[in-house]
Amino acid sequence: MNVKIESSKIIKPLYEGIPPSTTTHIPFNVFDNVTFDTLMALIYAYRPPTPPTSTIETGLRKTLSIYREWAGRMGEDEHGNRGIFLNDEGVRFIEASVDASLNEVLPLKPSPSMLSLHPSLKDVVELIQVQVTRFTCGSVVVGFTGHHMIADGHAASNFFVAWGQACRGMEIAPLPMNDRAIFRPRDPPLVEYNHAGAEFVSKLVNKELVKVNNDENNEKNIIVHKVHFTLEFLGKLKGHASFMNGKAKTYSTFESLIAHLWRVITKSRDLNALQNTQIRISVDGRRRIIPRVPDEFFGNIVLWAFPTSKVKDLLDEPLHYATKIIHDAITKVDDKYFKSFIDFANDEKVLTRQDLIPSANMKEDSLSPNLEVDSWLRFPFYDLDFGTGCPFVFMPSYYPIEGMMFLVPSFIGDGSIDAFIPLYEHNLTNFKKICYSLDLKAK
Template sequence: MKVREESSRIIKPSYEGYPPPTTNHIPLSVFDKVTFDTHIAVIYAYRPPTPPNITLELGLQKALSVYREWAGRFGKDDNGEPVILLNDEGVRFVEASVDSTLNQAMPLKPSESLLSLHPRLEGVVELVQVQLTRFTCGSLAVGFTAHHLVADGQSTSNFLVAWGQACRGLEISPLPYHDRTIFSPRDPPHFEFDHRGVEFMKKKLDKIYPLHDDFIYQDQEIVVHKVHFTLQFLSKLKAKASSMNGSNKPYSTFESLIAHMWRATTKARALSPFETTQVRISVNGRTRLNPRVPNEYFGNLVLWAFARTKVKDLLREPLPYAAKLIHDAVEKVNNDYFKSFIDFASYKVKEEDLSSTADVIESVLCPNLEVDSWLRFPFYDLDFGGGCPYIFMPAYSPIEGMLFLLPSFIGDGSIDAFIPLFRDHLAAFKQICYSIE
């Protein structure tokens, strides 16, 4: 698939009436500062008929007038603290074409070819970038990149839905909640949990040092494998995972699937029985904090749960063992934990010169697993006027052990999982990924 770039320019918000001042800024919250300092890219594909590029451009300008942060830039305030400058300098808008049909390019597999469907992620000052790639059949691929320090998956998907609404001439609804100053520490602060070694670490590791010995695996090829789990399989998996839960509430489909993927990946890796393995799971704080933060909150509001065990126990014990580890770990990231994090991040990080563990650069997570779930986000609701997308998927990101979960485009409750593995482990994983033990 050869993609030809036809134009690249900056577009800015379009306001009704007088534009707002461009001298204001928004401080990054403690949740923004602790997350991944990188661009995240996703790929959409639409079958014809699709609206012309000008419709998408004008809709984006309108959406940016409501979500001004995306059209800004990173900067510092008078105290040297990181902020988002609301200067309306705009987002990158790229138009491209392919001399083939979408069918000829199908299936769009998680491979390096996807990188040509969105702008580059490194060395970029724009906080959002969009690439519209037209196929000869009239199909449209939309590559979207957004900086994670600005917003998490919930907020980014809300923005994408708003972009679609603007393209269809609708009022943007619901409107985003922009106030990032709501996470005030308690007086006096209460450090109920130790956040050192969890969200924060000493700066001596810095961003250039991996947590694991990546050089051990430097000659290993990483491939991103897509697995489709049908609704029937997921129902059986959930029943199996909850089979030893007694009269308690069954584990969720999410917990059951993560437990299964954790065990299958660990078995495929052929790890030492006495090695410790962990799975890191994103937890959305909007429903955890008391008082509850609305889903419309725009920014980052995610912490992580960690489930850990020895390899021998994970593989020797049945599926409910792993499901309980995951359930219990997620349950612990509750209102008390979020409040403790706010206090710790507000007082201790600068005092102890700590940095975020999310800053560590890793291309290999083995023996661990990290889960990025988009199952509850409205990514599939991005409708520019020609209907919902035919394809939605993460861009190519070959970080071994970084698991993405998406609802299948079929819309029947099935789930697609994207799991990067070493090629040497792929055959074993394929043999066991559909086996319910």
């Protein structure tokens, strides 16, 4: 697929009335500071008829006047607080073309070719970049990159809905809640959990871990494999996961599927039976913190659950075992846990003294023996309608980090799920053989 860049420019917010001040600096909150310090890229594809590029651009400019953080720049204020300057310096907007029909390159697969459908993720100052790529058949692919420290998945999906509203000439509603300073420590603070080793790790330990993983695996070929789980299979999986020793306990489809993938990937990796394996699972704090944080909050409010098991137990025990571990770990990330984290993360003296840095990073080639799952199942990403209908493809870009999974609702719209799973090529053969099997045993 030969993508030709036709134009590249900076566009700025389009205000109604007098523009606001461009000297405001908003410090990051404790959740912003602990999340992934990187750009994330998404791919949308639309069938004709598609809106003119000018509609997409103008709608984005109007939306940036409401979601001003995206049009700003990251930097430190006079006190050394890292955050966002609301200076309206704008976002990058690229127009591109492909001398072929979209059908000629379908299906869109997570491969290096995806990188040509969105702007670069490296050495970028813009917090949002958009690339509109048109095909000869009239189809269009919109590639979006956004900095994770500005917004989590929930907040980003609200932005996409607003962008679509603006393109369709609608009033943006609901409006975002932009107060990042609401997460203040209690007086006195009460740290009830061990956050060093969870959301934070020692700088030295992290450096050594990344080096070991990358040195051991940098010559291995990683393939991002897409797996489709039908609604029928998910139902069977949920039923299987919810039954043990003659007793039934209902778990969610998400918990059941993650438990299944944890077991299948662990089996495919051929790990030592006595080794520990762990999953990093995002937990949205909007509905966990009391009083509840509004869904319209714009920023990051995510912590993680870390279910852990020995490989032998994970594979020898029935699926219910893994599902329960996951369910229990997620349940523990409750109001008390979030508030304990807020108290801990606001104590800069402790973080400095212990030389702690966020454990969330995307610098490793491999997460083995561990996994990470980013679930976009509950976010309305498919609601990005520029005026001619919703996308028929929504997917993450190409992230060849072994063990870093993405879960996305299938475009079929029947409740089925697509999983994007990066694995080493020599493990992928085994994975394909057993990815729909419920009968797994350790060696």
